[in-house]
Amino acid sequence: QKEVEQNSGPLSVPEGAIASLNCTYSDRVSQSFFWYRQYSGKSPELIMSIYSNGDKEDGRFTAQLNKASQYVSLLIRDSQPSDSATYLCAVSRRGSTLGRLYFGRGTQLTVWP
C-alpha cells in the first residue's frame, strides 16, 4: 500500500521561476505534513511543516494543505540553482508527537541558470 505519492519528476525550471511540487497521501487520519529537501548523498533537511488546511509561507517557500483532497504541495518562488535537490514529502498520522514519518519517493528538482 502506497502511503505517500509524489510526482517523480524530474522537474526542471529556469532560475527565477516558480517550482511546484505535489504530494498526495492515502491515510485520511494523517495530521502532520512536512517537506524535506535532500541533496544528493546527504540527509533530509526540514524546510516546511504544515498542520492545518490552507497556506503557510516561509520566505520563498509556501506549503499548501487540503485535507479533503488529501493533497499537500510546495511552491518555491524565485527558484535558485541552489534549490536543485530532491524534495521529500512526509506525513505523520499523529497530531501529537512520536508519530513515525511516511515518506514519498521524492521529486527531483533542477533549477537551471
Place this chain on the structure above:
Amino acid sequence: EPEVTQTPSHQVTQMGQEVILRCVPISNHLYFYWYRQILGQKVEFLVSFYNNEISEKSEIFDDQFSVERPDGSNFTLKIRSTKLEDSAMYFCASGPPAGGGNEQFFGPGTRLTVL
C-alpha cells in the same frame, strides 16, 4: 544551532558481523528515531524511542535490530548478523523542539556497506 550528530559517517563490515551506529540527538529533544534509505529508494522508518523504551517499530525492525540509550546523550542502533541487504544510509532523527510542533530533525547519516 544544535544538530543531530552521527558516527561513523561510513561503516564497512563483512556479512554476518555486528555493527553499532551511534547518534547524539539534540539535547532538549525527548523523542528519537531511526530511519534508513536504501540507495535510490525512499526513506523508511525503523523505530521510535521515548522515555527509554521503544514506542513504535516497523516491520523492518525485527530481532536483528535493537536500540539503546546507554547514557544521557547517546542513542544507538545495533544490527546483528548483518546481511547484504542491510546496506543503506541510516539516519537518526530527534524531535520535537521545545514549544514546537511535531518536527523531526535528521542527522547526517551513516552509510553502512555490507560486503
